[in-house]
Amino acid sequence: MFGTESSLSMFLNTLTPKFYVALTGTSSLISGLILIFEWWYFRKYGTSFIEQVSVSHLRPLLGGVDNSSPTNSNTSNGDADSNRQSVSECKVWRNPLNLFRGAEYNRYTWVTGREPLTYYDMNLSAQDHQTFFTCDSDHLRPADAIMQKAWRERNPQARISAAHEALELEDCATAYILLAEEEATTIVEAEKLFKQAVKAGEGCYRRSQQLQHHGAQYEAQHRRDTNVLVYIKRRLAMCSRKLGRTREAVKMMRDLMKEFPLLSMFNIHENLLESLLELQNYADVQAVLAKYDDISLPKSATICYTAALLKARAVSDKFSPEAASRRGLSTAEMNAVEAIHRAVEFNPHVPKYLLEMKSLILPPEHILKRGDSEAIAYAFFHLQHWKRVEGALNLLHCTWEGTFRMIPYPLEKGHLFYPYPICTETADRELLPMFHEVSVYPKKELPFFILFTAGLCSFTAMLALLTHQFPELMGVFAKAFLSTLFAPLNFIMEKVESILPSSLWHQLTRI
Numbered sequence: 001m002f003g004t005e006s007s008l009s010m011f012l013n014t015l016t017p018k019f020y021v022a023l024t025g026t027s028s029l030i031s032g033l034i035l036i037f038e039w040w041y042f043r044k045y046g047t048s049f050i051e052q053v054s055v056s057h058l059r060p061l062l063g064g065v066d067n068s069s070p071t072n073s074n075t076s077n078g079d080a081d082s083n084r085q086s087v088s089e090c091k092v093w094r095n096p097l098n099l100f101r102g103a104e105y106n107r108y109t110w111v112t113g114r115e116p117l118t119y120y121d122m123n124l125s126a127q128d129h130q131t132f133f134t135c136d137s138d139h140l141r142p143a144d145a146i147m148q149k150a151w152r153e154r155n156p157q158a159r160i161s162a163a164h165e166a167l168e169l170e171d172c173a174t175a176y177i178l179l180a181e182e183e184a185t186t187i188v189e190a191e192k193l194f195k196q197a198v199k200a201g202e203g204c205y206r207r208s209q210q211l212q213h214h215g216a217q218y219e220a221q222h223r224r225d226t227n228v229l230v231y232i233k234r235r236l237a238m239c240s241r242k243l244g245r246t247r248e249a250v251k252m253m254r255d256l257m258k259e260f261p262l263l264s265m266f267n268i269h270e271n272l273l274e275s276l277l278e279l280q281n282y283a284d285v286q287a288v289l290a291k292y293d294d295i296s297l298p299k300s301a302t303i304c305y306t307a308a309l310l311k312a313r314a315v316s317d318k319f320s321p322e323a324a325s326r327r328g329l330s331t332a333e334m335n336a337v338e339a340i341h342r343a344v345e346f347n348p349h350v351p352k353y354l355l356e357m358k359s360l361i362l363p364p365e366h367i368l369k370r371g372d373s374e375a376i377a378y379a380f381f382h383l384q385h386w387k388r389v390e391g392a393l394n395l396l397h398c399t400w401e402g403t404f405r406m407i408p409y410p411l412e413k414g415h416l417f418y419p420y421p422i423c424t425e426t427a428d429r430e431l432l433p434m435f436h437e438v439s440v441y442p443k444k445e446l447p448f449f450i451l452f453t454a455g456l457c458s459f460t461a462m463l464a465l466l467t468h469q470f471p472e473l474m475g476v477f478a479k480a481f482l483s484t485l486f487a488p489l490n491f492i493m494e495k496v497e498s499i500l501p502s503s504l505w506h507q508l509t510r511i
Contacts, residue, residue: 025460035454101181102190103187106185121430130148132231133151143169160178163176177193177232180193180235187242190239205226230266277385278385299417301375315332337395341406347370348441353383354386358439361433363377366431371431
């Protein structure tokens with residue numbers, strides 16, 4: 001009846017050193033497996049699995065606050081505006097400098113065996129094609145009806161076969177587009193197909209232009225034919241740029257922007273900026289920036305970093321961090337540094353690619369502004385322009401990290417722009433291939449549970465090793481530890497035994 005302490009001592013004495021080795025070894029193995037899973041989950045999804053389960057499932061069971069409750073829905077107007085801005089900044093945009101699937105992306109796959117485009121990215125492209133290249137009246141023209149189904153087809157070979165089928169019926173501009181984008185294996189072949197597409201597209205555009213005021217159906221058809229023609233001419237200009245005919249590409253882009261000034265959704269000015277930088281025509285670059293780097297227009301990494309490059313160009317060849325620290329920055333140097341800080345605040349991922357601290361991959365077909373995908377797309381085409389300006393990368397290297405001192409809490413408050421959106425990491429993981437390590441800003445600290453399981457795994461592994469090497473000594477330590485651990489329980493049991501009647505305690509112990 002009163003042998004609780006003696007029974008505990010007997011139990012501890014029966015435990016052999018092998019038991020302690022097995023116990024600590026099993027604990028180390030389990031905690032190690034948990035650590036590996038937690039680390040893999042954190043690298044893939046950017047959060048701790050245990051924390052996510054705790055927040056999603058355990059908090060409601062324990063009476064946690066539901067974020068969707070009416071009490072939390074009455075936010076201030078400022079918060080609502082901030083949320084709306086965050087949603088708009090997390091919008092995925094078509095990459096204005098996207099590569100050709102057949103001539104560039106597929107060649108990369110043939111050489112490396114890796115897929116540079118994600119399913120999510122290609123699905124967004126399919127939606128864009130259906131939006132820009134189809135309309136409700138397509139069933140009236142057999143070739144367009146075939147292409148309407150082709151743009152919805154997931155299998156590339158089925159899309160290409162449908163395009164050839166449409167061309168057997170008539171000269172179809174969208175069929176030429178699909179073949180140029182996906183079947184052509186070189187830029188030269190793609191250019192030939194786009195030139196054929198221009199002839200077919202211009203004919204459809206002229207016809208629909210004459211009928212656009214005859215009803216909503218004709219207006220939609222004209223809008224579609226306009227989108228098709230603009231797309232073809234823009235891609236033709238990009239072909240000229242890739243084939244080294246940069247001046248011809250610049251002329252084509254300028255003519256296109258004059259002919260269709262309202263179609264800003266294609267962001268042709270970003271193609272123009274890149275081509276002008278290749279020609280080192282910095283005066284014209286400044287003129288384009290003066291028009292598009294406006295407070296009322298949406299920004300991009302191309303706009304912000306090109307503006308920074310032009311200001312850095314004025315001082316970078318003579319810039320020295322040692323001299324600047326002694327005499328202070330001149331007005332021109334201060335303007336260049338402020339432009340770099342502005343660009344880095346807009347997209348903090350770009351400098352690591354420009355400074356070659358992080359390896360580049362092929363840019364995706366869609367980008368997220370201020371995200372890693374936009375940084376890759378910008379650096380892929382503009383790194384050569386920064387290298388061409390003497391000292392520009394050195395100035396960037398010396399000053400870009402100073403931006404973060406001005407915005408210590410970027411998710412809460414920005415300096416020149418809205419707070420950095422928290423959705424970029426999730427969207428970039430969908431847009432960028434698995435083999436690329438997504439850049440995360442602000443840098444996340446390791447979750448508590450990863451640190452905890454790492455410590456637990458190391459501690460139990462050390463105990464297992466010591467127990468295996470010194471079984472007798474560790475057995476004494478284990479017994480002493482367990483005795484100390486159970487001492488408060490023994491004390492409480494003794495007090496209870498002294499207070500309760502012996503007969504009642506006897507009945508309770510039997511139960």
